[in-house]
Amino acid sequence: MTGPEQSRVPFVAASPQGMVVAGGLPAHVVYVLRLGDDNLVMAQRLGEWISRGPDLEEDIALANVALDHLGQARALLAHAGALEGMGRTEDDLAMGRAERDVHNLLLVEQPNGDFAHTVARALFLDAYQVELWRVLSGSGDATLGGIAAKALKEARYHLRHSSAWAVRLGDGTALSHARMQAAVDDLWRFTFEPFAADAVDLAAAASGVGVDPEVLRAPWDARIDAVLTEATLERPSDPYQRTGGRQGFHTEHLGHVLTELQWMQRTFPGLHW
Amino acid sequence: MSYDVPRMAGDAAWTEHDADDHARRPGDEGSGPMWEVFVRQRRGMSHVHAGSLHAPDAETALLNARDVYTRRSEGVSVWVVPSSAVTASDPDNAASMFEPFAEQPYRHATYYDIPDEVGHM
Numbered sequence: 001m002t003g004p005e006q007s008r009v010p011f012v013a014a015s016p017q018g019m020v021v022a023g024g025l026p027a028h029v030v031y032v033l034r035l036g037d038d039n040l041v042m043a044q045r046l047g048e049w050i051s052r053g054p055d056l057e058e059d060i061a062l063a064n065v066a067l068d069h070l071g072q073a074r075a076l077l078a079h080a081g082a083l084e085g086m087g088r089t090e091d092d093l094a095m096g097r098a099e100r101d102v103h104n105l106l107l108v109e110q111p112n113g114d115f116a117h118t119v120a121r122a123l124f125l126d127a128y129q130v131e132l133w134r135v136l137s138g139s140g141d142a143t144l145g146g147i148a149a150k151a152l153k154e155a156r157y158h159l160r161h162s163s164a165w166a167v168r169l170g171d172g173t174a175l176s177h178a179r180m181q182a183a184v185d186d187l188w189r190f191t192f193e194p195f196a197a198d199a200v201d202l203a204a205a206a207s208g209v210g211v212d213p214e215v216l217r218a219p220w221d222a223r224i225d226a227v228l229t230e231a232t233l234e235r236p237s238d239p240y241q242r243t244g245g246r247q248g249f250h251t252e253h254l255g256h257v258l259t260e261l262q263w264m265q266r267t268f269p270g271l272h273w
Numbered sequence: 274m275s276y277d278v279p280r281m282a283g284d285a286a287w288t289e290h291d292a293d294d295h296a297r298r299p300g301d302e303g304s305g306p307m308w309e310v311f312v313r314q315r316r317g318m319s320h321v322h323a324g325s326l327h328a329p330d331a332e333t334a335l336l337n338a339r340d341v342y343t344r345r346s347e348g349v350s351v352w353v354v355p356s357s358a359v360t361a362s363d364p365d366n367a368a369s370m371f372e373p374f375a376e377q378p379y380r381h382a383t384y385y386d387i388p389d390e391v392g393h394m
Contacts, residue, residue, distance in 0.1 A: 055304040057326050057337035064340045164332055 023101060023248070027203035029084045030103065031210045032144060033093070034200070034246055035132075036076030037104035040094055041254070042125060043069035044261050045112060054115055061161065065122070068154040075147045095265035099248070099255050106245040107190035109254040116176070116183035119165040124187060126159035127223045128194045131216040140208030163227045170231025177232065184228070185236050192241035195220070200246075305329035307356035310338040312348040320352050328353075 022030040046066035053059025077090040088096075107125060112118045133155050136148035169180040195217040197205075204210025228235050244250065264271060304327045311320035323342045328334035334353040343351060362370055378384045 055327060057304070057328065057341055060344070061337060061340040064344055161336055164336065168329070168333070 022200050025084060027200045028141070028207065028209055029080050030200045031204035032076055032080040032083060032141075034103040036073050036080055036093070037102050038108055038125070038129075039069040039073035039076065040261075041102075041104040041257055042108040043067070043073055044257050045108065045110075045121075046118075048112055049118070062118075065158050065161065068151075068158065072147065072151045072154070075150075076144075079143050079147065091265070095262050099250055099258060101248060102250070102254065102258065103248060104245055104254070105190065105193050106242055106251055107187065107193065109245070109251060109257055110187060110190065111253055113183065113186075114179060115165075116169055116179040117186065119162055119169060120180070120183035120187050122158065122162035123166050123227060124191050124224070126155055126162050127220050127227075128216060129155040130159050130223075131219045132211070132213075135211045135216070139210070144209065159223075166227050166233070167231040170228070170233040180231065181233050184233055185238070188236040188238060189240050189242050193243045193245060196243050196246070198246060305333070308334040308338070308353045309356050309359060310334075310342050311352040311354070312338075312342055313350040314348055316349060320350065323347070325356060 025033070043066045046062050046069065049062040050059065050066075053062055073094070074090050077093040081088040081090060081093055105125075107121060110117070110121055112121075130152065133148040133152035137145055137152060139145040139148060166180060169176040171177070172180075195213045197213050201210060201213055205212040225235060242251075245254075306327070306329075307325050308328055308331075309325050310323045312323040313320045323338075326334065326337050326341055328337050331353060335351060338351045338353050342348065374380060
């Protein structure tokens, strides 16, 4: 999974100045990059549904949500580039980084699967992002706070949409219930990572820029439990959990996502149209 | 494009059921009944018919209407109404229903000459 050995900065370490650095970047930059990457990859995944939605209306709905995530990704990556101060633009960051330097949650890179998997993945992410953006609206980083306040409105709609589908499928026919339960079970192992703090999160929280993700867990649990109950779905009891995306250790799926996303810029660098 | 869609118990039954009961027919495209969508563009204006869509229930119809008909900032309020609740005039009766009014210009205020002394009405 890690590929060839590369000489690189240990992912999280204390710099000589005492500033937490990750992959050679300050914690503040990595913190914003991570949130940007969640949205970049989610946008790409949802975009894969275009022209393949279950019906015309849902096809457009999924594209709308994808565009919301893309807009959030653009704002966050542009901000991360500005914070880094090395002249990297949002496009450089989206199109020029390889797998190990991309920090999205493992959840969002998982394949679309059947529609139930797409709904479960969105539900888990939306419930997390609603809490995240709500808290980050008061970030000490005013730009991040502004992005979060705008994203919160979008995330609330996303959560309404994914919750409605989870309930409709879960409390639907025997088949839709079975598929929805299978999707929730399949993706459950990726629902610990959003709340697993590492040194970057703790440094960002300590400086007032970010939030210790652990505090987002209780409201997420309450929201998910309410939706699962209304959808007549079982909350999975499997304790097995996967992490690593935040640190650049991904499942086999992200490479394929990036290949499609970045192909044009890697083939024709700097191409504009 | 093939997706990694898990086969579930009941898939075969669904296929048969789908072919049997969910054959495409006007007004039911397999994703629920038709709904008429009315959008209010700005505060103070009326809701205006924007189009129609398919949805299995009212909540979905409302979300779909938002996504399909207001995504370019066309609205501040949306109504959805089951198409089956709409009673429409019969186009075959259009002549008797509407044409008489075209022959009655005196129904328009502009038909009348207003004396100058009246000023603005």
